[in-house]
Amino acid sequence: MDTPIQPAGKPPAGVTSNFVNPPYDGTRFAVVNAVFMPLAVIAVLIRIWTRFAITRAGGLDDYLMVFAVLCSVVITGLTVTMLHYGLAKHMWDVPITDFSPHFLLLNLLSAMLYCAGIGATKVSCLLLYLRIFPTKKFQIAVWAIIAVAASYSIASVFANLFSCSPVAKSWDVSILRGHCMDRPRFYFANAALGIITDFATVLAPMPLIRGLQLPLRQKVMLAGILVMGGCVCIVSIFRLVTISALQKSSDLTYATTDALLWCIIELNLGIVGGSFPALRPFFRQYFPGFLGGTSGRHTSRSYGYSRHQSNSNFRHSHKLASLQSSSIHTPTKGEFPIGANDSNIYSSTVGVGQTDNDSEEHIIDSRSPPFESQMGHIIKTVEYDLKVT
Structure with a gap:
């Protein structure tokens, strides 16, 4: 004679254990x-x-x-x-x-x-x-x-x-x-x-x-x-x-x-x-097309300047242009705004693996050598005055 199957818990009143086809929520x-x-x-x-x-x-x-x-x-x-x-x-x-x-x-x-x-x-x-x-x-x-x-x-x-x-x-x-x-x-x-x-x-x-x-x-x-x-x-x-x-x-x-x-x-x-x-x-x-960029690893630099008017309360800025490393050019005196007393800003941002206008992608991800000490950090760009004489 088979031994009855013992349930793990006592069924509520009026309910019978069902071991063959029970309600299932799995x-x-x-x-x-x-x-x-x-x-x-x-x-x-x-x-x-x-x-x-x-x-x-x-x-x-x-x-x-x-x-x-x-x-x-x-x-x-x-x-x-x-x-x-x-x-x-x-x-x-x-x-x-x-x-x-x-x-x-x-x-x-x-x-x-x-x-x-x-x-x-x-x-x-x-x-x-x-x-x-x-x-x-x-x-x-x-x-x-x-x-x-x-x-x-x-x-x-x-x-x-x-x-x-x-x-x-x-x-x-x-x-x-x-x-x-x-x-x-x-x-x-x-x-x-x-x-x-x-x-x-x-x-x-x-x-x-x-x-x-x-x-x-x-x-x-x-x-x-x-x-x-x-x-x-x-x-x-x-x-x-x-x-x-x-x-x-x-x-x-x-x-x-x-x-x-x-x-x-x-x-x-x-x-x-x-x-x-x-x-x-x-x-x-x-998959560069997925994010609208280009693939590959390269070094890019941005150059730009802005003019300070000595007798004005405003600052005139010029949009920074992105150049490939093969076409990097250092501005000369003749390329700065005219004016012997003008103080001009020269800024440069260098990154590895960046594409134009996409420097933000490296706020989170790490960088290759020689930038390992900066990996994952938010990089601060410092502007400094360059006076041309």
């Missing part, structure tokens, strides 16, 4: 994984190729993003496997042998990898800020946020691992001795702290960006990065709502679906947003 979960995880992988591949093959200026932030996308790939594998062990089904429709140890163990591993991956993503983005903005006070603030984000992410990994005593009690319901922490409440606190660091990461550079005098396209690019970060913040709030619902539900296999879904979206969207700065130089190098 299709959208599989679709989200199939869309967002490949986007994150592609973004990181472009980032790595750009940093190590094009600009040759890879750093710790790139390695952290690689680690984050590896976490994402493994999480996708684990969570899709969880669909076969009860995820997106009601607990009373899931056999206890599927729920424990398989569902519980895979859920624990997914939570640990999520904490590690999202922490690596945030720290990678913050390290990128250190490349871009060299201001001492700002860098101190960024290091403080890095310390908080890294500390609570590492602590979260170990908190998940040792959430029960003995540890195996986390996935083996047959172990009656020992105790476990309230994991949904821990997830809620973790999500709240994550939202705080998300907003800190997005808002930290805004005072500096607001004060910069940048071309419109450059501002649009920086704004796009911050908007992507804002989207991650919004997703984090949605995840917090789903965790709140998980706290109030005893139907763990079904209520976990939305919480895991928003975790996956948040992690992959953060990876894509963090890799966004590498997209422009990549397309400029290989």
Whole structure:
């Protein structure tokens, strides 16, 4: 005689367990994984190729993003496997042998990898800020946020691992001795702290960006990065709502679906947003028509001058002209505005890999030698007076 299948949870009054064709909500979960995880992988591949093959200026932030996308790939594998062990089904429709140890163990591993991956993503983005903005006070603030984000992410990994005593009690319901922490409440606190660091990461550079005098396209690019970060913040709030619902539900296999879904979206969207700065130089190098520029690497210089009227309160400026390195010409006295007492401005901007009127593309991405000391920084152009006698 066959042994009756024991459900993982007691069904509500009037409901019978269905182990053959139960209600299932896993299709959208599989679709989200199939869309967002490949986007994150592609973004990181472009980032790595750009940093190590094009600009040759890879750093710790790139390695952290690689680690984050590896976490994402493994999480996708684990969570899709969880669909076969009860995820997106009601607990009373899931056999206890599927729920424990398989569902519980895979859920624990997914939570640990999520904490590690999202922490690596945030720290990678913050390290990128250190490349871009060299201001001492700002860098101190960024290091403080890095310390908080890294500390609570590492602590979260170990908190998940040792959430029960003995540890195996986390996935083996047959172990009656020992105790476990309230994991949904821990997830809620973790999500709240994550939202705080998300907003800190997005808002930290805004005072500096607001004060910069940048071309419109450059501002649009920086704004796009911050908007992507804002989207991650919004997703984090949605995840917090789903965790709140998980706290109030005893139907763990079904209520976990939305919480895991928003975790996956948040992690992959953060990876894509963090890799966004590498997209422009990549397309400029290989698909110049996409951005309306030209390909290749060359050195360009801009020359120009403006005239100061000694007895006037205005300044007359001439548009700077871009010249190829092969046609660089130093202005002579006869080419300056007429007037023995005129003081003229001579300015030169030199960049590597730039095309005409596109110097803004290097605000974020790194530079090739011999400009490695400037990589990722915003370059300040200094004008100086040149008096011709």
